[in-house]
Amino acid sequence: MIARLLAGAALAALAVGSAQAQQGKVSGDVVKIGVLNDRSGLYADLGGEGSVVAVRMAVEEVGGKILGKSIEVVAADHQNKPDIGSNLSREWIDRDGVDVIVDVPNSGVALAVQEVTREKKKIFLMQGPATSRLTGDACSPTGFHWAYDTRALAVGTGQAIVKEGGKSWFFLTADYAFGHQLETDTAAQVKKAGGAVVGAVRAPLNTADFSSFLLQAQSSGAQVIGLANAGGDTITSIKQASEFGLTQSGQQKLAGLLIFLSDVHALGLQVAQDLVLTTGFYWDMDDEKRAWSEKYKAKTGKMPTMVQAGSYSSVKHYLKAIEAAGTDDGATVSAKMKEMSVNDMFAKNGKILPNGRMVHDMYLARVKKPSESKGPWDYYEIIRTIPGDEAFATLAESGCKLPG
Amino acid sequence: MSTIFGIPPQALFGQLLLGLINGSFYALLSLGLAVIFGMLNVINFAHGALYMLGAFVAWLLLTMAGIGYWWALLLAPLVVGAFGVLLEKTLLSRLYKLDHLYGLLLTFGLALIVEGVFRHFYGVSGQPYPIPDLLRGGQNLGFMFLPNYRGWVVVASLVVCLATWYAIERTKLGAYLRAATENPVLVQAFGINVPLMITATYGFGVALAGLAGVLAAPIYQVSPLMGSNLIIVVFAVVVIGGMGSILGAVLTGYGLGLLEGLTKVFYPEASNIVVFVIMAVVLLIKPAGLFGRER
Numbered sequence: 258m259i260a261r262l263l264a265g266a267a268l269a270a271l272a273v274g275s276a277q278a279q280q281g282k283v284s285g286d287v288v289k290i291g292v293l294n295d296r297s298g299l300y301a302d303l304g305g306e307g308s309v310v311a312v313r314m315a316v317e318e319v320g321g322k323i324l325g326k327s328i329e330v331v332a333a334d335h336q337n338k339p340d341i342g343s344n345l346s347r348e349w350i351d352r353d354g355v356d357v358i359v360d361v362p363n364s365g366v367a368l369a370v371q372e373v374t375r376e377k378k379k380i381f382l383m384q385g386p387a388t389s390r391l392t393g394d395a396c397s398p399t400g401f402h403w404a405y406d407t408r409a410l411a412v413g414t415g416q417a418i419v420k421e422g423g424k425s426w427f428f429l430t431a432d433y434a435f436g437h438q439l440e441t442d443t444a445a446q447v448k449k450a451g452g453a454v455v456g457a458v459r460a461p462l463n464t465a466d467f468s469s470f471l472l473q474a475q476s477s478g479a480q481v482i483g484l485a486n487a488g489g490d491t492i493t494s495i496k497q498a499s500e501f502g503l504t505q506s507g508q509q510k511l512a513g514l515l516i517f518l519s520d521v522h523a524l525g526l527q528v529a530q531d532l533v534l535t536t537g538f539y540w541d542m543d544d545e546k547r548a549w550s551e552k553y554k555a556k557t558g559k560m561p562t563m564v565q566a567g568s569y570s571s572v573k574h575y576l577k578a579i580e581a582a583g584t585d586d587g588a589t590v591s592a593k594m595k596e597m598s599v600n601d602m603f604a605k606n607g608k609i610l611p612n613g614r615m616v617h618d619m620y621l622a623r624v625k626k627p628s629e630s631k632g633p634w635d636y637y638e639i640i641r642t643i644p645g646d647e648a649f650a651t652l653a654e655s656g657c658k659l660p661g
Numbered sequence: 662m663s664t665i666f667g668i669p670p671q672a673l674f675g676q677l678l679l680g681l682i683n684g685s686f687y688a689l690l691s692l693g694l695a696v697i698f699g700m701l702n703v704i705n706f707a708h709g710a711l712y713m714l715g716a717f718v719a720w721l722l723l724t725m726a727g728i729g730y731w732w733a734l735l736l737a738p739l740v741v742g743a744f745g746v747l748l749e750k751t752l753l754s755r756l757y758k759l760d761h762l763y764g765l766l767l768t769f770g771l772a773l774i775v776e777g778v779f780r781h782f783y784g785v786s787g788q789p790y791p792i793p794d795l796l797r798g799g800q801n802l803g804f805m806f807l808p809n810y811r812g813w814v815v816v817a818s819l820v821v822c823l824a825t826w827y828a829i830e831r832t833k834l835g836a837y838l839r840a841a842t843e844n845p846v847l848v849q850a851f852g853i854n855v856p857l858m859i860t861a862t863y864g865f866g867v868a869l870a871g872l873a874g875v876l877a878a879p880i881y882q883v884s885p886l887m888g889s890n891l892i893i894v895v896f897a898v899v900v901i902g903g904m905g906s907i908l909g910a911v912l913t914g915y916g917l918g919l920l921e922g923l924t925k926v927f928y929p930e931a932s933n934i935v936v937f938v939i940m941a942v943v944l945l946i947k948p949a950g951l952f953g954r955e956r
Contacts, residue, residue: 469925492786502806519784
């Protein structure tokens with residue numbers, strides 16, 4: 258009996274030993290990339306299948322192979338439910354051998370997945386989620402926040418509107434992790450720039466009718482109504498604000514704090530014109546971005562949002578780091594990614610802070626009037642480049658405490 | 662200025678009016694559901710998808726054929742109704758002898774398929790549908806700005822609800838229908854074509870959903886998700902009103918719209934669950950619903 262136990266222990270030790278020996282290579286002889294996002298709900302157009310296409314483009318560019326092993330891309334729908342998101346990522350990592358999770362819009366779901374990837378020491382490349390907490394108090398050594406965050410949106414749109422004279426603010430906030438953080442971050446920037454917040458109303462996620470909330474915003478008398486929501490909710494609130502004549506009177510102004518290209522496309526320029534927004538990417542800025550975006554459009558029929566472009570960029574950087582590190586081990590690759598600067602069509606000289614924040618330039622844009630637009634997807638005029646160091650919080654400001 | 666529970670009365674009136682507008686959609690949709698359940702004993706889970714279909718038909722008519730809102734108001738319900746007749750003839754009619762559950766599962770499956778098809782082709786952000794020129798702009802009521810279009814929705818829905826109630830409760834055809842639900846064999850013995858009547862009823866019920874879809878198109882984005890966002894609330898409305906009760910469905914629809922509107926003022930975070938809380942309470946006290954009768 259004792260001999261058997263000993264033999265078992267020896268076998269187990271052997272297994273551990275060989276697992277460690279394999280660290281220098283690719284686990285499971287395949288690099289598996291899991292794109293986890295909303296594929297059917299209100300955030301499906303800003304990420305969804307488009308993010309999967311973008312990731313595949315990055316994989317194709319390296320020939321579908323890394324360190325001699327093949328790269329596989331899988332995708333799943335988290336339905337905007339944190340429990341489904343964390344269960345799926347556990348299953349992916351434990352059972353299917355997924356090495357990296359990409360996108361995950363909806364800050365609530367991302368916060369849950371961040372816990373899983375931290376525990377399993379797997380890399381998490383966040384594009385869709387907005388909350389700055391992901392590189393703040395909820396940061397992880399293997400978590401990367403790429404395209405934008407609530408702090409950058411607040412700095413960009415919040416400050417710009419206060420400077421234009423929008424001093425008093427009322428927030429219409431999506432009632433979950435993301436909306437609350439966007440409201441908090443924007444309120445801080447508004448106050449810093451000399452403005453004031455007169456009130457806020459919290460609307461449930463995926464509300465069909467915003468008129469009641471808009472009316473409350475109207476009667477608050479605030480000069481600016483800050484929309485701390487996203488995707489379908491933003492579209493509906495902007496559309497209904499125009500229906501109820503909130504902006505026509507000229508006394509009040511809408512500030513869409515998070516607006517994606519797909520939202521503007523859905524609204525049409527007639528309704529969306531003159532909105533000021535902050536974005537991490539716009540396709541029509543230079544030749545490199547245009548070339549990549551045209552390729553993307555040929556596959557999907559749409560121009561990419563910053564989430565989709567960011568998915569491409571982060572996976573590209575991740576694969577480069579695997580190449581350089583000679584392994585796909587989470588902790589090792591993560592350290593390598595932070596050593597290397599990000600240089601591709603998405604970002605120039607992007608640098609990654611120890612908390613996982615990828616610091617790159619952000620852009621303040623104005624939505625064109627129908628008369629200024631030359632055709633479909635010609636929607637933004639970039640009015641200011643916000644340097645990365647100004648847009649994103651420093652490590653000290655972020656409140657992230659990493660072990661060691 | 663005097664206030665009611667800390668809210669100025671003007672603001673309160675505004676919110677009540679908005680509640681009434683949303684209630685109009687609840688009423689129109691739950692009316693169709695109640696008619697179908699009352700006559701066919703089918704819980705029509707495809708109702709939300711057919712409402713979405715109505716909006717899409719209107720949008721397709723406009724973008725593909727240049728046919729405007731007013732014609733769509735007539736054509737879209739006809740198209741949706743015809744689709745409903747097809748469904749009833751080919752699929753639903755086979756399930757009448759079985760438990761309610763089978764009809765529910767079938768229609769739920771159909772809803773998923775219809776939605777999935779539209780989502781595949783049109784994405785989720787939705788398509789914009791313009792407000793017809795005649796109803797652009799709005800009235801300043803003093804306490805709020807009422808867009809003309811929203812006013813029109815309330816009037817249209819009231820008229821349709823009243824007309825339906827009258828047709829079923831006060832006309833000869835309605836009497837046949839009600840008799841056919843009570844005892845189809847006997848009614849058939851009097852020489853009335855009961856299967857045809859049932860098919861027509863289903864067609865009419867879903868045409869109401871199609872009509873609601875067209876009415877909703879200019880207010881919301883025409884999106885594949887618009888039906889599933891609304892349908893659960895509408896089911897709660899029907900359950901609260903009493904399954905199969907037409908008057909109950911209409912009154913509860915407006916009533917819950919108002920109540921939801923008030924919740925949005927006093928405790929906005931709860932506005933999407935208040936209907937279900939009421940449903941639970943009503944079911945505890947009166948299991949057949951407010952206007953339903955026990956069988």
